Amino acid sequence: MSEQSKDVCDPNSAAEASNSEVHSSPGVPGGLSPPASQAATLAGPESPPLGPTDVPLASPPPEAPSEEGDPKALQQAAEEGRAHQALSTAQPGPAPPAPAQLVQKAHELMWYVLVKDQKRMIIWFPDMVKDVIGSYKKWCRSILRRTSLILARVFGLHLRLTSLHTMEFSLVKALEPEELDRVALSNRMPMTGLLLMILSLIYVKGRGARESAVWNVLRILGLRPWKKHSTFGDVRKLITEEFVQQNYLKYQRVPHVEPPEYEFFWGSRASREITKMQIMEFLARVFKKDPQAWPSRYREALEEARALREADPTAHCPRSSVSED
């Protein structure tokens, strides 16, 4: 299923866009269109470029930033629009809410999204409507747009529709790459240490790590599958369920092995958020060795770092992040 990623603007121009004066003009550069057009795809079309609209939005935002819908999005939007039309012909259009109320809803939605992201939970559009927007569903688009603006302006975060199919949003950092952030406070985040331990084991092996191997390593930390830990709680549940749910790890059955055994792989989120160089630095710190003690892995990490720098020339070199002050 194609991802509805409005990556027309890269993070840098989004940051610029949110830095510059935000006026309600259609001529706003690419930085603003993504959140707005995402909102448009879900909350019903309204502006002429999207084709005939049926939705009489009572208090329409006057500006209409240029939308770049793709055919699928337009279809979805048109369907949504028809649904809205059916609703509004049933009863006379409700009075538009006071602007202050829309603003308040936008603030509630902002907090809701921030908390969901903090808990690393999925931000699901139907949940947003059910839990926050409620009866203001018709004005969902303007609420969503305002929320996106606030998040960009104040937090430097992009509220991005990551999957139109599942209607999931995620908060993406619009600032420069910050792999440093995750480990900036690493010695105060036991979860990260545990996760890094497992990820580095998988990385060093070069393939999936069997569950038994992982437990051998965790034994060093005094963790056992059957023992509850004061900080981690049920460790087994944490690594086989929670980390998997958060896409940091993959937990799969090893094929053709009886009795059944399972192995761990890097999850998609780990691949996105954690660099190989960070793993090497972590290993170096834990084993008190030079990262070059794992020569082939270190070479891989260098390769990846170089590729990342080339992909984003404005990024500054990540320094030794794990061995923070």
Place this chain on the structure above:
Amino acid sequence: MGAPSPRSPRPEGAAAPAFLLWPPAVGAAPGYRALSHPQGGTRRAGVMTDVHRRFLQLLMTHGVLEEWDVRRLQKHCYRVHDRTGAVEELEDFINNINSVLESLYIEIKKGATEDDGRPVYALVNLATTSVSKMASDFAENELDLFRKALELIIDSDTGFASSTNILNLVDQLKGKKMRKKEAEQVLQKFVQNKWLIEKEGEFTLHSRAILEMEQYIRETYPDAVKICNICHSLLIQGQSCETCGIRMHLPCVAKYFQPSLEPRCPHCNDYWPHEIPEVFDPEKEREAGPSKVSKRSLRSRQH
């Protein structure tokens, strides 16, 4: 930080402060214009830079942080975005950010751990009227278990509720039926997520919960709630005067009585019968090493 006086969380109509400039029918957020034109209004709104944005992002990610972590975080954000700039004094830095957050009804709030006075910071939503931050995390019966525990803690004299007493209420929970064994695990989940602290089989509120839910608690339990006589914030654990009954946080006791040789109750002037704790000293804490187990935390049941 000086706040403009009318702090009503729900702006009705056009009651917003002058500098926010919410003209009625515009969809975009003109309030942000205020950020680059800090003119008029009751006070200058701060300017958000990428340093502040990253700081906010990370503070939100971590939920609640102790002061030294916050300083580290601040330095880190400067290093990433503005290496040449001078690192602003933390209090001003945070006030600056808060002046921007004010129109969004959120705030970086500073509090202190009740047992040994370590300063903590959290980003809190001032407009909440429920335990909304937790709501997305927990099932209905789990939330209700928390509410029951919260009630017991607030009603108690010591600020602690025993595990037994909480578990005995398991039958009264809303939602799906929960067994005691399950409830024990849910309580542990609360501890791990820093909503509750456990000490010897008893539970009290984590400083995070106090920071985030103070408003909710004061509104929901206006009669049962205890307030510190010195700082006038919510009090869960503390010391109380045996004569007149006023209460004070342990760190507030420490600060208030620090210079005096004969501690007397600020309200009734009677001799203060409890041991006076030491004032929290961040330097000493640093020397003792990063391990968080606080040896100096006194037994809080001094009533």
